[in-house]
Amino acid sequence: xxxxxxxxxxxxxxxxxxxxxxxxGFVSGEELxxxxxxxxxxxxxxxxxxxxxxxVIEAQPHHGxxxxxxxxxxxxxxxxxxxxxxxxxRNVICYDAVSSTNDxxxxxxxxxxxxxxxxxxxCQRKGRGRMGRSWIAPTGKNILMTFILRPRMxxxxxxxxxxxxAVACAEAIRVVTxxxxxxxxxxxxxxxxxxxxxxxxxxxxxLDGIRYILVGVGLNVNVRREEFPGEIVETATSLLDExxxxxxxxxxxxxxxxxxxxxxxxxxxxxxxxxxxxWKEMSATLGRSIxxxxxxxxxxxGSAYALDADGALLLRRETGFTARITSxxxxxxxx
Amino acid sequence: xxxxxxxxxxxLMNDYDLTEFSMERDGFKMALKRGPEGAIMSQSPxxxxxxxxxxxxxxxxxxxxxxRGAEIVSPMVGTFYASPSPDSSPYVExxxxxxxxxxxxxxxxxKVMNEIKxxxxxxxxxxxxxxGEPVEFGQPLFLIEPVE
Numbered sequence: 001x002x003x004x005x006x007x008x009x010x011x012x013x014x015x016x017x018x019x020x021x022x023x024x025g026f027v028s029g030e031e032l033x034x035x036x037x038x039x040x041x042x043x044x045x046x047x048x049x050x051x052x053x054x055x056v057i058e059a060q061p062h063h064g065x066x067x068x069x070x071x072x073x074x075x076x077x078x079x080x081x082x083x084x085x086x087x088x089x090r091n092v093i094c095y096d097a098v099s100s101t102n103d104x105x106x107x108x109x110x111x112x113x114x115x116x117x118x119x120x121x122x123c124q125r126k127g128r129g130r131m132g133r134s135w136i137a138p139t140g141k142n143i144l145m146t147f148i149l150r151p152r153m154x155x156x157x158x159x160x161x162x163x164x165x166a167v168a169c170a171e172a173i174r175v176v177t178x179x180x181x182x183x184x185x186x187x188x189x190x191x192x193x194x195x196x197x198x199x200x201x202x203x204x205x206x207l208d209g210i211r212y213i214l215v216g217v218g219l220n221v222n223v224r225r226e227e228f229p230g231e232i233v234e235t236a237t238s239l240l241d242e243x244x245x246x247x248x249x250x251x252x253x254x255x256x257x258x259x260x261x262x263x264x265x266x267x268x269x270x271x272x273x274x275x276x277x278x279w280k281e282m283s284a285t286l287g288r289s290i291x292x293x294x295x296x297x298x299x300x301x302g303s304a305y306a307l308d309a310d311g312a313l314l315l316r317r318e319t320g321f322t323a324r325i326t327s328x329x330x331x332x333x334x335x
Numbered sequence: 336x337x338x339x340x341x342x343x344x345x346x347l348m349n350d351y352d353l354t355e356f357s358m359e360r361d362g363f364k365m366a367l368k369r370g371p372e373g374a375i376m377s378q379s380p381x382x383x384x385x386x387x388x389x390x391x392x393x394x395x396x397x398x399x400x401x402x403r404g405a406e407i408v409s410p411m412v413g414t415f416y417a418s419p420s421p422d423s424s425p426y427v428e429x430x431x432x433x434x435x436x437x438x439x440x441x442x443x444x445x446k447v448m449n450e451i452k453x454x455x456x457x458x459x460x461x462x463x464x465x466x467g468e469p470v471e472f473g474q475p476l477f478l479i480e481p482v483e
Contacts (some may be wrong), residue, residue, distance in 0.1 A: 132420020159445035295467035325415035
């Protein structure tokens, strides 16, 4: 299950191939053998192994080997390679199939895994959203990832992590695809008026504080709209559908970890208001007319006019009075 | 003065477009100021102190009352959900025996889902909150009779 075990004997070869690729050149089998202290036959064997994993490695007589393409698989090595993040992604683990990445991360967190660990999977057997809703994604096309945080804050401030994660996801999508990703309160990522990314935040607390927080990210990357289940086919989208071309999941995963790391450090060092400023800039909700479904099931229409200091959404009711939304679902109706 | 009252003042300030509000009563001082977008900007230390006092009061109240059983209390402000999804049966019901690791409910705030565990082994003797109801920090959610 753990890809890293397969990749480790070949890591040194990959390092060399990547380095030469950045220079645009080939590296000879002899040089590889010299560098790594193994025979040319052993190098050949490793190259074959890598090809078996889906790496496209060209071999030319008198030139040597050249890395032409990295497989479209969530490989821990490719995600972690010269990532340069401080906390998020300092341990990256990739699985083929899991029940859900939040389940795996919870097991690890319970065993004392430090914060920043990120768990990726190609497929979830029981992917889930909030309130018992399922999260469905075809194998090998999307990003399914959970990371562990252990912030030193009171449980009441945990929603800061929700908004921080949304900011990071929207930024990563913007950097990699150029698409104008926006945030629907508090943490859905939209392109146009369709949802492209969902975030599930699970808090494990004690009365005196947070033990850990799991942030699960489900990002529709290379799935086609036709593949969505019926109930979301009109409301969901993918980067492939919006962009008209496939997006490198590895590049996106790396950017996502980088943006999460960046914003987590902003949250810790500059405070929540800096995160809220970014959130407001990318908001799809503020200034819009919305329909709120309160936790008791009652529905109400009003205008989302501001974000409160704790991240709650402020609603101007039809009566002219205001209300704080901290729970329940909202639907954007128009300007 | 509790959090609820402060919230009401903030709502009134919004409703009447007041930019500043201050009051003094029995050695208690509070000042609120509105920022450019109409949101309340000042998270003044006083408000946090009041929040702490309210929390402390809730904990102290709990100690005074000495209920029949033990209490499972909310670790955060949020919304109480008795079941994992609107259509499923509740995590626990009155009369049910729970173990320390059993999930008894979810408290949610701004999409942060917090599964609350019983933390003590015992028999649920009362569910004190309705599904979808807002709860405060330290508010008792269940009464539980510990069993060995």
